[in-house]
Amino acid sequence: MSGRGSLLVVDDDRSICEAMADYLRSLGHRTETALTCRSALDRIKEFNFHVVVCDVNLPDQDGFHLLEWVVANKPETSVILLTGYGTIESAVEAIRIGAFDYLTKPVIDDELNFSIQRALGQREIVEENKKLKEQLQVKFGPANIIGHDYKMAKxxxxxESVADTRTTVLILGENGTGKTMTARAIHQLSTRRDQPFVEVACGALPDSLLESELFGHVQGAFTGASHDKEGKFLQADGGTLFLDEIGTASPSLQVKLLRVLQDREFEPVGGSKTHKVDVRLILATNENLEERVRTGEFRQDLYYRINVISVTQPPLRERIGDIPLLVDHYIKEFNNQTNKSIRGIDESAVQLLQRYQWPGNVRELVNVVERAIVLAKSDTITVADLPEHLRQGHFEVQHGANRLAGSNDLKSALANPERQIIIEALEQNGWNRQETAKLLGINRTTLYKKMKKYKITYEDHAQILS
Ligand SMILES: Nc1ncnc2c1ncn2[C@@H]1O[C@H](COP(=O)(O)OP(=O)(O)O)[C@@H](O)[C@H]1O
Ligand SMILES: [Mg+2]
Known part of the structure; x- marks a missing residue:
């Protein structure tokens, strides 16, 4: 907790100075004293005090001089100014320059104590924030993107080369390949890193809502718009706006986006005031935009605008050399989270992971590792800890982000082992038979029969689904 700090008391009256210092030491603070502005500054240059308590009237230069120096050079140090004849003006001036507090002499012990406690408390909050921010930067920073494959290196x-520009970046890749992670890393590598990173999943909202989400709206713009709403473009001003699933944007949204990209300005829904913003745009999609331009679903002019620099995330099956690295990384991560101490994964389990096609890419791998750690009976992950559909090993899979979405209909997907597909569909739907049957395009009774035929039971396959 706050409580104790290292302090410097500056007062040319030696007895007052020592009395204050003694009092502060009695509260447990490490306290030094100085009698002049010069000697105080000499000490401050050498040592990072938490708080400096300084008389305004000093023989050489006044307390304001010290205050200004500290504000400019040691902003982490709080200054509390003391004066014998407090006037409102000088108090206001002190605070304006950056003093933490301003007390009038004779200073009451309690008052001084209270002010110092507040300064130490505030400092703690600032430091806590800094720590959290650093943790965030590490978590989302480029250092956490695992991959030695040359495709990743590229x-x-x-x-790295585009991060520190305002160039629009388009990130392409299947689901779970790390698009969001890359977008955050670009932001972290840019000088905008201390400004907001705002993310919008464009596919998650219906058109009408998406426009007001992005551009905001004015009160009364539509039924239910009971007050003005600030959009994400404005929230991201100075920082980065990440538009995920951009392929789903409707024609009218595409027009609006084109305008913001060209002029960096827009009007809120139902409003006439034009807002100018300084936003770096990163867009991502798992769709083939070029194809959608050909079919007329995506505007060509917008496509050119957003496709200035494009980054392609390789699918996991094309960089299987990275699988051991990723597994090790996530074993550590989940060990920390779950208080387990799994040491690694055995060779045959790794081989199995490298033979699998990973339609859900790294996201799916992360889930498999998490599950294995929960299930592991020894300190090493073995084949037995991997999901059934992986253990079965040899099966044909179509390429693509979601092979079930591409072949919802069980009949048309008979090229894949049926059992395998059913298990995956069940897992995808949390073992809800109704939903699974719907996804597979069969009725529930048929699903039950097939589950029986292939001996698929919840108990065998979904140990960790609650
Ligand atoms: N190269 C990587 N290194 C470590 N973790 C990764 C990597 N790529 C993806 N992940 C992890 O996989 C999951 C999915 O990544 P995400 O960026 O959300 O993918 P996408 O946005 O392409 O769907 C996240 O948990 C992410 O941390
Ligand atoms: Mg994503």
Missing amino acids: MFDLI
Whole structure:
């Protein structure tokens, strides 16, 4: 907790100075004293005090001089100014320059104590924030993107070279390949890193809502718009706006986006005031935009605007050399989270992971590792800890982000082992039979029969689904 700090008391009256210092030491603070502005500054240059308590009237230069120096050079140090003849003006001036507090002499012990406690408390909050921010930067920073494959190396080079520009970046890749992670890393590598990173999942909202989400709206713009709403573009001003699933944008939204990209300005829904913003745009999609331009679903002019620099995230099955690295990384991560101490994964389990096609890419791998850690009976992950559909090993899979979405209909997907597909569909739907049957395009009774035929039971396959 706050409580104790290192303090410097500056007062040319030696007895007052010592009395204050003694009192502060009695409260447990490490306290030094100085009798002149010069000697105080000499000490401050050498040592990072938490708080400096300084008389305004000093023989050489006054307390304001010290205050200004500290504000400019040691902003982490709080200054509390003391004066014998407090006037409102000088108090206001002190606070304006950056003093933490301003007390009038004779200073009451309690008052001084209270002020110092507040300064130490505030400092703690500031430090806590800084720590949290650093943790966030580490978590989302480029250092946490695992990959030694040359495709990843190429991607790193590219994001490093574009990060510190305002160039629009388009990130392409299947689901779970790390698009969001890359977008955050680009932001962290840019000088905008201390400004907001705002993320919008464009596919998650219906058109009408999406426009007001992005551009905001004015009161009364539509039924239910009971007050003005600030959009994400404005929230991201100075920082980065990440538009995920941009392929789903409707024609009218595409027009609006084109305008913001060209002029960096827009009007809120139902409003006439034009807002100018300084926003760096990063967009991502798992769709083939070029194809959508050809079919007329995506505007060509917008496509050119957003496709200035494009970064392609390789699917996991094309960089299986990275699988052991990713597994090790996530074993550590989940060990920390779950208080387990799994040491690693055995060779045959790794081989199995490397043979699998990973339609859900790294996201799916992360889930598999998490599950294995929960299930592992020894300190090593073995084949037995991997999900059934992986253990079965040899099966054909179509390429694509979501092979079930591409072949919802069980009949048309008979090229894949049926059992495998059913298990995956069940897992995807949390073992809800009704939903699974719907996804597979069969009725529930048929699903039950097939589950029986293939001996698929919840108990065998979904140990960790609650
Ligand atoms: N190269 C990587 N290194 C470590 N973790 C990764 C990597 N790529 C993806 N992940 C992890 O996989 C999951 C999915 O990544 P995400 O960026 O959300 O993918 P996308 O946005 O392409 O769907 C996240 O948990 C992310 O941390
Ligand atoms: Mg994403």
